Amino acid sequence: MENLLFINACVRGERSRTLKLARRFLDAYQARRPDAVVTERDLCAQRLQPQYPEVLDERDALWNAGKLDQPMFDPARQFARADKIVIAAPFWDLSFPAILKIYLERISVTDITFGYDQQGAMVGLCRASKLLLITTRGGNYAGTELEMGTPQLRALCAMYGIPEFLCLDAEGLDDVRNDKEALLAAAMERADKLAEAF
Ligand SMILES: Cc1cc2nc3c(=O)[nH]c(=O)nc-3n(C[C@H](O)[C@H](O)[C@H](O)COP(=O)(O)O)c2cc1C
Numbered sequence: 001m002e003n004l005l006f007i008n009a010c011v012r013g014e015r016s017r018t019l020k021l022a023r024r025f026l027d028a029y030q031a032r033r034p035d036a037v038v039t040e041r042d043l044c045a046q047r048l049q050p051q052y053p054e055v056l057d058e059r060d061a062l063w064n065a066g067k068l069d070q071p072m073f074d075p076a077r078q079f080a081r082a083d084k085i086v087i088a089a090p091f092w093d094l095s096f097p098a099i100l101k102i103y104l105e106r107i108s109v110t111d112i113t114f115g116y117d118q119q120g121a122m123v124g125l126c127r128a129s130k131l132l133l134i135t136t137r138g139g140n141y142a143g144t145e146l147e148m149g150t151p152q153l154r155a156l157c158a159m160y161g162i163p164e165f166l167c168l169d170a171e172g173l174d175d176v177r178n179d180k181e182a183l184l185a186a187a188m189e190r191a192d193k194l195a196e197a198f
Helices: 017-032 053-064 071-081 098-107 149-160 180-197
Strands: 003-008 037-042 084-088 114-116 122-124 130-136 164-170
Touching: 003 017, 003 071, 017 037, 017 084, 017 130, 017 164, 017 180, 037 071, 053 071, 071 098, 122 149, 130 149, 130 180, 149 164, 164 180
Parallel strands: 003 037, 003 084, 084 130, 130 164
Antiparallel strands: 114 122
16 A cells, blocks of 8 residues: 655645645545555644754754654654655745745654665665655746755755655746646646656
8 A cells, every 4th residue: 555645835725826736636646546545744734843953952862862763753754654755835935935944854864764874875764766846936947047946855855765756837827927827727737647657
């Protein structure tokens, strides 16, 4: 039975176009794989603390004591165990909302999501075969050096040992010259296609 982890970083909740696109993808995915278990982690509902000094101190103390089974590391263990991962996050300030960065810092734990071999080289410890970022952008940035969200997530996939990184996007949604309904509808169709092979 496949276990898909859905990380929801769509700050505008049900008004979010990114979330609508993600729901369309997940519905299509679930239709093709009725026995897959989809677990959602809503980052706005959960409100993880940023790694302020006291949070980092607690994390270091637990880690140094070998207590990787403590609740502080639950998000990392859940991420490491997932067979497939979908992240939905709007394009904010050329990357993604801070709540997602806080989550990524929380799950980047040595000996859970990544580690080091005898030679000191980094090795990924995550089980997932692929990670999909679903995003929508106000302007057109795909493939430019100003788009900083996908390079960061692609690099983190390499660190976590997740071989395949994919991105499903809809762009130009806040450009008054564009037909945003048509752009979103086209992205929804791409979501259906992508779900077939995911
Ligand atoms: C705080 C904030 C920052 C944003 N930064 C950018 C940006 O840097 N570039 C861009 O093209 N659009 C930017 N946008 C527009 C969003 O990417 C766009 O409206 C997107 O579709 C919002 O997704 P949502 O409907 O899922 O919230 C920003 C929107 C917000 C609220």
